[in-house]
Amino acid sequence: MSATQTAQLMDGTGLAGRIVEEAAARAAQISQHTGTSPCLATVLVGEDPASVTYVRMKRARCAKAGIRSRHIALPAATTTAELIDTLAGLSDDPDVHGILLQHPCGPHIDERAAFEAIAPHKDVDGVTAHSFAAMSFGLPGFVSCTPGGIMRLLEAYDVDLTGRRAAVVGRSAILGKPVGMLLLARDATVTYCHSRTADLPDIIREADVVVAAVGRPRLIRGEDIKPGAVVIDAGYNRGNVGDVDFDAALTRARLITPVPGGVGPMTIAVLLAQTVDAAADQLGIEHH
Structure with missing residues (x-):
């Protein structure tokens, strides 16, 4: 490539928009067939401004795509054990299809232990050891x-x-x-x-x-x-x-x-698409 040429830009915004449109259409179909809309639970420890903004943005994208979101805001003093209890409860809740723990959680939290409290079939952010193993071995599962x-x-x-x-x-x-x-x-x-x-x-x-x-x-x-x-x-x-x-x-x-x-835009698009996949799996609907 000569110095006068410039690289082609990879348009993540445009591609992400198409992925979210497809996820929204599938979310609408799931809702129509089952009476239940896909639901993403977001968990935030403390009030870190960047994390608060990220979670707000993710919830807004969910709403646009017809995905329900349930937000759990925990105080900054929350212990690892309390966070694990919260995540385990969401893992057991049939009304929640995907779980996102916004990180970093704070230096006093054992983040790895917290991530591992998320059930693999709801790990739509791809953060558990189970998900990493699936990515490494080419097995079905959610990617980061x-x-x-x-x-x-x-x-x-x-x-x-x-x-x-x-x-x-x-x-x-x-x-x-x-x-x-x-x-x-x-x-x-x-x-x-x-x-x-x-x-x-x-x-x-x-x-x-x-x-x-x-x-x-x-x-x-x-x-x-x-x-x-x-x-x-x-x-x-x-x-x-x-x-x-x-x-x-x-x-x-x-x-x-x-x-x-x-x-950046691709990250949220994949999160939404995987939340819809998780809902389809848990509600017994086939998907590609």
């Missing part, structure tokens, strides 16, 4: 929403992953690790990188696909992007800045996600 959104973007833009080298920068339990497993399942050769990786630029230069998910603004330099590579920037930092130096990468990549408007 951001990795699931990334894979849908790659499919929508006909990115053939077979034999391609993919560098995943980031190793979080709900983004870096699972997206690597999903790429591996599509026959990519995956290298996991992180903040302690030696010679990171050298690995990036060899990668046909780069997934940036480390949470460090512009960590990945544009000049290190292999010409013609596909760049997925799942980082979101202050000032609408991703983990990739976007302007420089734009002249080298073939496809790139903008920040915002790339990966």
Whole structure:
């Protein structure tokens, strides 16, 4: 790719809109057939402003898609045991089809223990060990929403992953690790990188696909992007800045996600689609 060319932007907003439309149509069908609308329970510990905003946005998207939401706001002083009790109760409630625990929950909460209190068939955010195992082994289950959104973007833009080298920068339990497993399942050769990786630029230069998910603004330099590579920037930092130096990468990549408007909208779209899937399963309705 010559310096005069620029990468094609991967439109997460447009694709997410189509996924949500499809989910809304399926939610309406479920409601019509069963008299029950899909229901997502959102659980929030404390009043972190960013988390409050995220949950409000997710509930608004649910309402637009014909998905009921039940919000449980717990005080900041809630203990791990109390949070687990709340999540176990929602797991046992037949009126709730999906559960989303907004994180971070606060330093005093054992988040892993809390996630594991969510029943696998209601883990529409893909955060339990059961869901990770299913993603790793190619078994039925719910994918982590951001990795699931990334894979849908790659499919929508006909990115053939077979034999391609993919560098995943980031190793979080709900983004870096699972997206690597999903790429591996599509026959990519995956290298996991992180903040302690030696010679990171050298690995990036060899990668046909780069997934940036480390949470460090512009960590990945544009000049290190292999010409013609596909760049997925799942980082979101202050000032609408991703983990990739976007302007420089734009002249080298073939496809790139903008920040915002790339990966972000896809995350919520997958959450809604999986909530509808969960409702269909629990209400005994077949779905694709």
